[in-house]
Amino acid sequence: MDDPDELAPAVRSILSAARERADAAARAGDTASVTPRDLAAAFERAEADGRVPVIAEVKPTSPTTEGSREDDPVALAEGMVAGGAAALSVLTEPEHFGGSVDTLRRVREAVDVPVLRKDFVVEEAQLDAVESDVVLLIARFVGDDLPDLLAAARDRGFQVLVEVHDRDELERALDAGATTVGVNNRDLAELVVDLGTFESVAPHVPDDVTLIAESGIGSPADVRRMRAAGADALLVGSAIMDGDVEANTRELTRAEADDDADPTPHDATDTTETPT
Numbered sequence: 038m039d040d041p042d043e044l045a046p047a048v049r050s051i052l053s054a055a056r057e058r059a060d061a062a063a064r065a066g067d068t069a070s071v072t073p074r075d076l077a078a079a080f081e082r083a084e085a086d087g088r089v090p091v092i093a094e095v096k097p098t099s100p101t102t103e104g105s106r107e108d109d110p111v112a113l114a115e116g117m118v119a120g121g122a123a124a125l126s127v128l129t130e131p132e133h134f135g136g137s138v139d140t141l142r143r144v145r146e147a148v149d150v151p152v153l154r155k156d157f158v159v160e161e162a163q164l165d166a167v168e169s170d171v172v173l174l175i176a177r178f179v180g181d182d183l184p185d186l187l188a189a190a191r192d193r194g195f196q197v198l199v200e201v202h203d204r205d206e207l208e209r210a211l212d213a214g215a216t217t218v219g220v221n222n223r224d225l226a227e228l229v230v231d232l233g234t235f236e237s238v239a240p241h242v243p244d245d246v247t248l249i250a251e252s253g254i255g256s257p258a259d260v261r262r263m264r265a266a267g268a269d270a271l272l273v274g275s276a277i278m279d280g281d282v283e284a285n286t287r288e289l290t291r292a293e294a295d296d297d298a299d300p301t302p303h304d305a306t307d308t309t310e311t312p313t
């Protein structure tokens with residue numbers, strides 16, 4: 038793992054809380070055994086009926102969000118699915134994101150799409166805290182343990198999303214055998230978001246890897262920008278959680294539908310000059 042001093046204080050605090058939960062999980066017992074809902078198939082279903090494959094995130098709060106959303110997470114999740122989300126992500130980190138394993142359990146029971154467990158897994162025992170269809174491993178945080186954690190997660194039946202932030206982490210993810218890779222536009226050292234991160238890493242991802250653009254996607258124009266850069270799917274939290282989750286999800290999942298294409302460019306990548 039990186040030098041902890043290089044990480045934002047909030048992220049250092051998140052990791053230290055994760056290690057404490059890992060100790061508790063190690064004492065708790067049973068090994069998870071999952072029959073997962075297929076994430077790639079869910080993306081294909083979305084594409085087949087004209088929706089951009091979006092993993093919508095139930096994210097009550099975060100170190101970079103003001104306030105917290107207190108609505109029933111199950112109602113939020115159902116709204117996201119109604120808005121066309123191909124899959125869901127549910128935070129289970131309690132101290133900094135307002136998540137819980139109980140929330141994930143309840144959401145997964147209520148919906149029929151794949152559910153990603155969004156947490157900061159750094160030790161094998163944490164994998165047994167709750168069943169989900171997909172778990173996240175963040176290359177930066179697990180360091181040399183990535184191959185072993187990937188194998189441990191797969192042994193339990195989980196699909197694994199390996200998150201990277203640069204080419205070096207991408208190489209480590211591919212060497213470890215990752216088949217689903219997320220490029221996080223949020224730099225976890227400084228908590229700054231830059232969609233250019235995905236654009237710089239995506240060209241180096243092999244075609245047979247499922248590629249997900251994560252974080253900072255806030256508008257249909259951002260969706261189109263990430264898709265143009267090669268994203269098979271997008272992971273979106275804050276922009277969906279801010280307001281009407283069903284309408285917000287629908288706006289992003291329909292970003293490529295012809296009748297909804299926004300003729301007004303939101304950013305430079307959409308700008309086309311009409312000769313006069």
Ligand SMILES: O=C(O)c1ccccc1NCC(=O)[C@H](O)[C@H](O)COP(=O)(O)O
Pocket residue numbers: 047048051094096099100101102221223225228251252253254272273274275276
């Ligand atoms: O979102 C944060 O503030 C955050 C802070 C520290 C570590 C991780 C953080 N986010 C984790 C995520 O990966 C995002 O929740 C996810 O990619 C969605 O991002 P967004 O659409 O920008 O909410």
